Amino acid sequence: MTSTKDADARVIAAIKAAGADAQHWPDALDEIARFLDARFAALLFEDRCSALLELKHSTRAEKAWIVEYLRNHRKLDPVKARVLAEIGAGRACSSEDFVSR
Numbered sequence: 607m608t609s610t611k612d613a614d615a616r617v618i619a620a621i622k623a624a625g626a627d628a629q630h631w632p633d634a635l636d637e638i639a640r641f642l643d644a645r646f647a648a649l650l651f652e653d654r655c656s657a658l659l660e661l662k663h664s665t666r667a668e669k670a671w672i673v674e675y676l677r678n679h680r681k682l683d684p685v686k687a688r689v690l691a692e693i694g695a696g697r698a699c700s701s702e703d704f705v706s707r
Contacts, residue, residue: 617641631663639665648672 620634635647646667651660659680661672 613641632665635663635665646671648675 617634617637620630620637624630624634631649635649639645639647646665648664648667649662651662653659659676664672
């Protein structure tokens with residue numbers, strides 16, 4: 607992972623630009639992948655009610671990698687794991703428990 611102030615600033619600027627105009631997401635994902643020394647980056651949207659996942663943008667991602675993530679690694683979502691841990695055993699929960707406050 608690159609950890610210089612310039613690299614940090616480039617990633618932040620790229621994400622801000624993408625937030626202002628969606629056409630900048632491919633560039634932002636390239637910058638994020640470089641920052642993390644990753645092969646690719648992808649932006650996925652998940653509908654928590656239906657559990658449908660949509661690939662919005664991707665840079666150099668091979669279809670097999672996306673399929674592997676969806677099939678095996680998606681369940682390792684750290685936010686979902688934290689929420690489930692906070693709910694605790696034996697307590698009923700609703701979809702509202704999974705929404706950030």
